[in-house]
Amino acid sequence: MSSESKPKKGKSSLAKRRALFSWLIPLANLRITLALLSFSMVLIFVATLEQVEIGIRGAQAKYFESLLGIWHYPEQFWGGEFLNPVPIPIPGGWLLGGLLIINLTAAYVTRFQWTVKKFGIQLIHLGIIMLLVGQLVTQAIQEESRMQINKGESSNYIERFHGVELALTDVTDPSRETVVSIPQELLEKGGSISSGDLPFEVTVKSFGPNCDFDAVSSKDQREGSSKEVDQGVGHSANLSIKPKSEDYSSEAMNFGHLVFELSDETGSLGTWLALAHPAGNHWWKESPKLADLAFQPIRHKGKLWGVTLRAKREYLPYSIELLGIANEFYQGTETPFNFESDIMIKMEGNETRRALVYMNTPLRHDGKTFYQFQMNNAADYTVFQVIRNPSWLVPYLACIIVSIGLLWQFGFHLVRFLRKNSLQKA
Amino acid sequence: MNCFSTIPFKVALVCVTVSILASLFSCSDEATVKTSVIAPEYTGPVVTWILPETWGENPALAGPMAGSFHVKTGEGPQGRIGVMPFRESVSSLEMANMFAREIGYGTLTNETLAPLLEKKTVGTRDFEWIRLEEQRKEETPKTVLLALYRKDSQTWLFPFIGGRDLVDAELENFSLFLESTVLRAGIEPIRALSQPVSPSPAPAPSGPIAPDWSIPSNWTPGQASSMRLASYKVNDGQGNKLDFSVTSFPGDVGGLLANVNRWLGQIGVQPTDDEGLKQFVRPIMIDGLSAQLVEASSADKALYAAILMRDNRSWFFKLSGSKTLAQKEKENFSAFLESVCFHKP
Numbered sequence: 001m002s003s004e005s006k007p008k009k010g011k012s013s014l015a016k017r018r019a020l021f022s023w024l025i026p027l028a029n030l031r032i033t034l035a036l037l038s039f040s041m042v043l044i045f046v047a048t049l050e051q052v053e054i055g056i057r058g059a060q061a062k063y064f065e066s067l068l069g070i071w072h073y074p075e076q077f078w079g080g081e082f083l084n085p086v087p088i089p090i091p092g093g094w095l096l097g098g099l100l101i102i103n104l105t106a107a108y109v110t111r112f113q114w115t116v117k118k119f120g121i122q123l124i125h126l127g128i129i130m131l132l133v134g135q136l137v138t139q140a141i142q143e144e145s146r147m148q149i150n151k152g153e154s155s156n157y158i159e160r161f162h163g164v165e166l167a168l169t170d171v172t173d174p175s176r177e178t179v180v181s182i183p184q185e186l187l188e189k190g191g192s193i194s195s196g197d198l199p200f201e202v203t204v205k206s207f208g209p210n211c212d213f214d215a216v217s218s219k220d221q222r223e224g225s226s227k228e229v230d231q232g233v234g235h236s237a238n239l240s241i242k243p244k245s246e247d248y249s250s251e252a253m254n255f256g257h258l259v260f261e262l263s264d265e266t267g268s269l270g271t272w273l274a275l276a277h278p279a280g281n282h283w284w285k286e287s288p289k290l291a292d293l294a295f296q297p298i299r300h301k302g303k304l305w306g307v308t309l310r311a312k313r314e315y316l317p318y319s320i321e322l323l324g325i326a327n328e329f330y331q332g333t334e335t336p337f338n339f340e341s342d343i344m345i346k347m348e349g350n351e352t353r354r355a356l357v358y359m360n361t362p363l364r365h366d367g368k369t370f371y372q373f374q375m376n377n378a379a380d381y382t383v384f385q386v387i388r389n390p391s392w393l394v395p396y397l398a399c400i401i402v403s404i405g406l407l408w409q410f411g412f413h414l415v416r417f418l419r420k421n422s423l424q425k426a
Numbered sequence: 427m428n429c430f431s432t433i434p435f436k437v438a439l440v441c442v443t444v445s446i447l448a449s450l451f452s453c454s455d456e457a458t459v460k461t462s463v464i465a466p467e468y469t470g471p472v473v474t475w476i477l478p479e480t481w482g483e484n485p486a487l488a489g490p491m492a493g494s495f496h497v498k499t500g501e502g503p504q505g506r507i508g509v510m511p512f513r514e515s516v517s518s519l520e521m522a523n524m525f526a527r528e529i530g531y532g533t534l535t536n537e538t539l540a541p542l543l544e545k546k547t548v549g550t551r552d553f554e555w556i557r558l559e560e561q562r563k564e565e566t567p568k569t570v571l572l573a574l575y576r577k578d579s580q581t582w583l584f585p586f587i588g589g590r591d592l593v594d595a596e597l598e599n600f601s602l603f604l605e606s607t608v609l610r611a612g613i614e615p616i617r618a619l620s621q622p623v624s625p626s627p628a629p630a631p632s633g634p635i636a637p638d639w640s641i642p643s644n645w646t647p648g649q650a651s652s653m654r655l656a657s658y659k660v661n662d663g664q665g666n667k668l669d670f671s672v673t674s675f676p677g678d679v680g681g682l683l684a685n686v687n688r689w690l691g692q693i694g695v696q697p698t699d700d701e702g703l704k705q706f707v708r709p710i711m712i713d714g715l716s717a718q719l720v721e722a723s724s725a726d727k728a729l730y731a732a733i734l735m736r737d738n739r740s741w742f743f744k745l746s747g748s749k750t751l752a753q754k755e756k757e758n759f760s761a762f763l764e765s766v767c768f769h770k771p
Contacts, residue, residue, distance in 0.1 A: 172472060186459065287675065
């Protein structure tokens with residue numbers, strides 16, 4: 001990880017730095033580096049085991065996107081019946097990653113010689129620090145979404161895989177719609193929410209990422225906050241909801257729920273219930289009684305608003321039309337070796353761009369990357385996984401820096417060796 | 427050589443690092459209320475209004491009513507005003523006769539209607555205005571005022587029913603109300619709001635208990651989806667493909683006709699009615715229970731599906747795709763249905 005050799009040229013500088021940053025010296029200990037890397041291995045092992053039970057997203061949230069995860073020794077392992085009840089704290093990804101960054105930076109400052117001779121080593125460590133910081137930034141700001149397009153149709157929005165929003169849409173104007181969306185983070189906070197674009201105030205009565213719901217025979221039989229609902233589908237279909245915790249498994253069916261009151265200067269307009277369908281709110285139309293959950297109409301001062309709780313949506317300044325789809329299989333097998341979507345991007349000013357998106361060849365457009373994700377040839381639609389990661393270049397830069405560092409270091413030694421060798425021969 | 431240890435170099439290094447990190451983190455979205463203006467997506471009808479202060483809204487809507495109102499008086503709610511959209515052009519005579527018989531006019535003809543009908547402009551719109559008064563000698567005879575507005579091929583009817591004095595007193599408000607309306611028929615049918623329903627099958631979202639079944643050997647696992655309990659595909663290697671799915675939903679999911687019409691639409695066949703349903707549907711038995719088998723085909727696509735109601739849930743077993751391959755796989759589909767078993771042996 002580091003070099004302890006101290007040539008004369010860098011010695012004075014290093015001594016100055018060690019004096020200036022003496023408090024960093026204990027943090028630069030190589031033993032800490034090794035301990036953190038060992039804990040990282042344990043973390044990956046534990047998270048891999050847990051992934052079977054709680055799914056990829058659950059394991060990611062519990063162990064990698066946290067400071068500390070609590071693990072229970074599997075019951076089916078040797079001695080599991082005794083060890084399983086004992087909660088074992090596992091250092092989380094953020095804790096280990098953060099400590100590694102501190103450890104490497106401290107080593108960089110207090111142990112490395114900033115000389116040309118050691119420049120390669122410095123570059124290698126700088127690259128590794130960039131990788132760690134880049135991953136931290138990616139975790140913080142990367143957004144993953146999906147875009148589904150039917151063949152021959154266009155789409156101008158992407159939907160997040162996780163998280164919902166309350167969308168209130170004014171559809172009165174035949175030439176355009178105004179969509180005011182309140183993200184899950186604000187719904188979780190609760191309280192009253194207002195916007196200059198909304199003629200009413202939204203007061204959150206209850207919100208949760210998942211629930212069981214049921215049509216009951218009378219209002220008295222409704223449970224919890226659904227008792228307060230006196231408007232919309234929650235009222236007409238007499239829906240009762242039982243909140244439950246979010247399911248992180250890959251087959252999860254999380255029905256987000258929201259009970260909210262609308263009010264304007266005249267007072268309360270009523271209380272509504274909104275439910276988000278995990279497979280998209282168009283599925284509500286399959287059930288006539290619940291069909292309006294996709295668009296609960298609210299008439300207010302001569303305008304028609306529709307309200308729905310749906311997957312968090314981001315509208316794009318361009319649309320993508322699906323011209324055609326194709327999938328190919330390895331000869332004589334059902335194993336696909338290629339899915340491809342032939343698309344046309346329609347931008348402002350009638351500008352268009354045609355592209356072919358296929359496995360391992362994504363489309364990069366306007367800061368987003370579109371990967372071929374799913375495809376249904378029989379049903380004629382394609383699904384892209386859409387990633388927005390402004391720090392996507394960081395790992396590439398980090399690898400280049402590490403490579404230059406390695407070349408520099410080995411090159412330096414090689415030149416020195418060759419010189420020495422030629423001198424000896426002479 | 428030791429230029430890296432100089433103060434300017436350190437300052438520059440810190441500045442570059444901080445600016446890179448700051449720019450990266452500044453890209454993250456904050457949780458705020460967002461407003462977007464988009465091209466129209468909503469395909470339903472848009473019917474809105476501004477009510478006069480002296481009017482109130484009737485909560486119970488019936489029949490084709492999109493809105494129903496009353497006039498607030500000291501003696502309680504009086505009169506009835508409505509908004510009734512019709513997708514097709516309906517003649518003034520038909521409209522008038524909907525109400526005429528009730529108040530003693532008998533059946534009107536074009537000749538008898540003519541003196542009762544006038545053209546009136548309200549705001550920017552032209553209305554047909556029909557006024558009918560009860561054919562009995564009473565102080566305040568029941569009066570029916572019909573305002574008809576025609577736009578494209580749609581007809582919008584605004585009936586105002588009440589005592590003559592009430593109708594006369596509210597004429598100005600009625601005109602203001604008509605002027606305030608936004609009327610736009612959508613692609614989807616206009617539907618009155620329903621009242622709280624009687625006890626009904628619960629749309630329990632909890633996962634259904636899937637039955638056992640045997641999958642034909644040439645069917646391979648298909649695209650998984652959260653709505654599908656099973657998904658398979660069939661590929662004959664010559665470009666013909668089939669998609670097979672098993673889904674289950676609470677209740678009847680709109681009924682047999684609605685589901686069959688949805689599927690017919692998917693393979694490019696015109697929707698049918700109750701009478702025409704017979705040519706696509708026939709009864710079968712699945713695991714000892716009565717079910718419906720649906721068969722339909724277009725020029726190049728075909729579908730075989732079975733619908734089973736069990737414990738207030740609808741079960742759909744559907745095979746669709748290339749017509750040629752579907753016909754070959756029909757026997758396998760039947761074998762699959764025979765293998766469906768809800769009870770554990």
